[in-house]
Amino acid sequence: DPQFVKATTLRHEEPHQDKIYYFFREDNPDKSPEAPRNISRVAQLCKVPAGVARFDPPGWGQDSVWLGCRGCCSIPHARVGVWGFLGGSSAVCVYSFGDIDAVFRTSRLKGYNGPSPEVKPGQCVPAGQHTPSETFKIADSHPEVEERVEPLGPGRSPLFHNKHRYRKIGVHQVAAGDGRRYNVLYLATDKGSIHKVVELPDGVQNVVEIQVFPSKDPIHSMILDHARAVLYVGSGSRVLELPMDMCGAYRNNCHSCVLARDPYCGWANGSCLSLALARGVLQNLSVDSWRGSCQRSDVKEGMWGCDFRNISVTPLSRYYLNCSIESHYATYNWYHEDALVKSCNTSRPQPDCFHFIPSVRREHYGHYVCVSEEDGFRQALVKERLMDRRSFLPQRGRAPPAPAPRLHPLLVLLVLLVLARLLH
Template sequence: MGLNSHPAYLFALWTSQLFLLTAGYWRVNPRIITAPQGERRFPLAKHESLITLYHEENTSSLFVGAEGKLYYFDFETSVNYTEDFPEQESGICTKPEDKKNYLTFIGKYKDTRLICGTNACQPTCWNWEAREFGATPPLRPQAGRAKSLVDARGLVPFVPDQNSLVLADGEDVYSTISMHWNNGKIPRFRRVRGAAELYTSDTVMQNPRFVKAAVIQQDERYDDKIYYFFREDNPDKSPEAPLNVSRVAQLCKGDKGGTGSLSASKWTTFLKATLVCVDPDTKGNFDWLQDVFIVPSDKGWRKTRVYGLFSNCWGYSAVCVYTIDDIDTVFRTSKLKGYTGEMPQIRPGQCSQGNHRTPLETFKIADSHPEVDERVQPAAPRNRPLFHSKNRYQKIGVHRIQAGDGHTYNVLYLVTDKGYIHKMVETSDGVRNILAIQPFQHPAPILAMTLDHTRAKLYVSSAREVVEVPMDMCEVYNSSCNSCVLAKDPYCGWGDKKCVSLKDNRSALQNMTLNSTQEICLGVEPPPGDSLRGFQKVTVALFSRYFLHCPIESRVATYVWHHNHSKIGTCNPTHQPCIHFIENMTHDNYGNYTCVSEEGGFTQILVQEWLVKEPERPQLLIQRSQAAVISHSFWLGFLQMVALALLFQ
């Protein structure tokens, strides 16, 4: 039986993979990290099934809404407290689980911070008075101070609902939440605060599931648009058609309603288009929109990028990127699906200046033919998914960062269903997956995530804890200059003999291209191939079993084991771990062992162990001395060694 198929080897392989997956931060490509660095965390008082995060940009504080409780955490000062928001029994709820107060909306409205909850099926908002962060004791929420918003219908659902979407924009609030307990079974997109209330017609969407909404300011104020993203039942019922289709809808922010009595309170500028996310090589269609993240551009609203996270029936994921310019062009120029008549002077979807309402004829055409014929394709030059993966991603965040070369890179943070965050860098050559983060002390699903773009922090919550994760975890690449530069992490560079954040050292060495990095680090550290570490002396008993572990630092590198300068084996980096197993330690097995990786012309020695015989009369003092110098790879595999020994008995 070969080593690769031996049960003990397979068990060691499995346990080593398990160790790596539960050891903290690890890097998919090119590095695996086994020690979390830089994160700060706060525990929650109990297991929370529903989490709402509210974070103000460029602050260190975070509000967390949960069942009957508001948490406040300051990650800089460590000030934290909780405030209870108990439900007020109304007798309306029919299900026991609904007779609670789930805080589902925390935000600012007219310079007032509101805490809003379901409150046992009678949605209610409390005014949280402004105060200096960190003050003690905390001020109590003042129920009734904001009398105009005590009734929170439209801001909070009557019961916890995953199909709820609320967008606050100045004095206007937009919502997909039903306004009445026994009415409004058909989901609508509404304007519930600010200007006159408007709502979408009941026929323009089919069982929609809302994902994201945003206001995009355009060249003229009257032309400002609301875009919202959703998925709905596919009207095409043919056997080969997918059950769901992903959409983007547009509304004019200044919509005043229609001129007729039936259209006076309706959005009259609604149009929808299909979002295409198809891999042209495999014809694989990703039709299930999961999440959307919008990245503004300093080159104007037309260059604003929309990152759509999609999945398919197999659970695989893809990210497709669109521009607001492409979306706007489709709505302005495309024909209406199924409409063959002449267009009126005011085209469906066209924004009107001043206080003019939409003519009845225009509204009737748009209301009966709300879908445009042309579909929104991913942005050029790719016109294809940014990437697709077998991972099941659930959330996406994007952060723009200027690297040392002066170029700005978009860094994607993708949440997996296993509780990891994959950090990916978008370059002209594609997407490079550089780090996978396990933010919690124990693997757990991520219920919510938000970004602080100014401070470069991620805030994530599980059911048990909330964690602040720095985006510039440069210390994970600290082993050498080449290791740091090869990471191609736009936040990091080599300076002061360590891998540092560029916000602390803008002159640090960095290379974001795919070229070799040898010339960058030349003179900074020993030439490639030289020993980076001294040999670690390890005492191994004669006729015992032993194995050496080589850390996989890159999925594209080559790994070779040497014994006394002779090649004895290679490892496939796609199969972890890379180990050399000695089943029976003989005299010929003693000596020097090295594991060498080679990538892009750069060579480094990752493991150097000197295996020596156990003394004939070992003493306790000598054993302790030897134990102190046992290599990291030995301790990493200690559990597997015990398992191997038991299996071979």
């Protein structure tokens, strides 16, 4: 069964040549072990009524021929980005609408060796003309073209790939403070979160991950409102509106805001703000030109401050220390009483830096700090103090202290009389 991802329109100078493209995924009929589980495809329909055929997968009719590619997404006016599942991962590619249109126009139908009809499958006809029934028959029996569309970019390789499985995609172009325009991708995962990915001069960066629904509800729909710069995300029970800039997701300090390398956001007036709300903000999207324009506010071992979060942990239990990775250009380290206990390599995609204690013992209690470092800027992201839970519980097996003895009032009076006689 096809799983639809996106639909978009491509306009031509001649109105009857306007096309609608449907991007979808389906199970791979090739069940061999080396074959991918899913195949991503694009189908074409003529937009004018005369060119629209019945919708009946897998034989889609006159103008719905299929070509094999690995998942699809759209970038307005220019390109189409494509993703596909590779094992348990996803790959995102960029394709040219011109290349897609050329494949539909020039490629032979897969498995068809007969003569070409007067109107070829995939060919749009002007209003008032009719498509011969022979064209419908050929398209229904041979709905796929032979040629494949190759992605753009060096080596015809994916724009990026990682371990997440993406379900929905949207793309927006935004003008940054340097005057350049950047493509920003919004990718919905199968875990109910959204990745905001930016095409930067030196590569692609996942700048932030937003967990949309607290209960990790699957995202069933995602729509970008380019005019209002908002993102509508729907689950099975509700719809939320999110700002495309998402500047509030970054830690409210200059270094975190600028080092996020988000073209929507910059530092101004003591806050991380959207460029739509403030001009002349401090922003940097190139690693080479960054020289630390923010004021220095380093952290050093042994000077973490006192604002630790106290955590009571039962001896011999397991415990995870979790530090969210905010930048894939930074290094993340866990320290225990100023001693390094864990380093995380952010060159490989991972959402968090974990330090796992399989069995908590006396030497594991104390102060833990997760520190990120990027371009000379260091900051403490998580500070926890592990404490023995037994110190918070009443101790058992020990008899309560005996109360002090109390004397009867008459006995006290008798003792006083005896003392008085002795003194005389």
